Amino acid sequence: MSHEEYMKLAIELAYDNTKNKNGKPFGAVIVKDGEIVAKGVNDVLKTHDPTAHAELLAIRQACRTLGTPDLSDCELYASGEPCPMCLSAIYWANLKHVYFSYTAQEEEEIGLGTKYVYQEIALPIEQRDIKLIKLDKYPNEKNPFALWEEKNK
Ligand SMILES: [Zn+2]
Numbered sequence: 001m002s003h004e005e006y007m008k009l010a011i012e013l014a015y016d017n018t019k020n021k022n023g024k025p026f027g028a029v030i031v032k033d034g035e036i037v038a039k040g041v042n043d044v045l046k047t048h049d050p051t052a053h054a055e056l057l058a059i060r061q062a063c064r065t066l067g068t069p070d071l072s073d074c075e076l077y078a079s080g081e082p083c084p085m086c087l088s089a090i091y092w093a094n095l096k097h098v099y100f101s102y103t104a105q106e107e108e109e110i111g112l113g114t115k116y117v118y119q120e121i122a123l124p125i126e127q128r129d130i131k132l133i134k135l136d137k138y139p140n141e142k143n144p145f146a147l148w149e150e151k152n153k
Pocket residue numbers: 053054055056082083084085086087
């Protein structure tokens with residue numbers, strides 16, 4: 001299949017998902033060596049899960065199917081430009097190529113934009129709307145970081 005055919009499938013998933021009222025108009029397909037290894041749609045409305053985005057669900061499915069958290073040899077086709085959460089997941093999964101059709105601007109125009117979150121992330125931590133407050137570590141002997149280092153020498 002060509003780039004156009006994979007993207008056509010991602011957009012069809014988005015269309016059908018919207019028609020079925022399962023979620024927002026987004027679909028994603030992950031391909032490895034010319035084979036589709038995962039598909040995802042935005043399931044936010046059906047599952048009441050704000051993180052159930054098409055790309056994220058497709059990444060989870062691809063990782064389960066392939067038995068690895070590393071998708072560096074895969075390609076992602078997303079109907080829309082990924083939000084910051086999905087983009088982070090794309091980085092964590094080591095995907096090297098992401099293709100999208102609908103732009104962040106087009107998403108913004110129908111009220112589904114993520115520009116606000118991108119702007120927030122770019123701010124210093126103390127200037128963000130959501131307060132991230134550092135507390136002292138709980139005083140005990142169990143240090144997960146030290147344990148991690150010890151176990152990964
Ligand atoms: Zn997303």
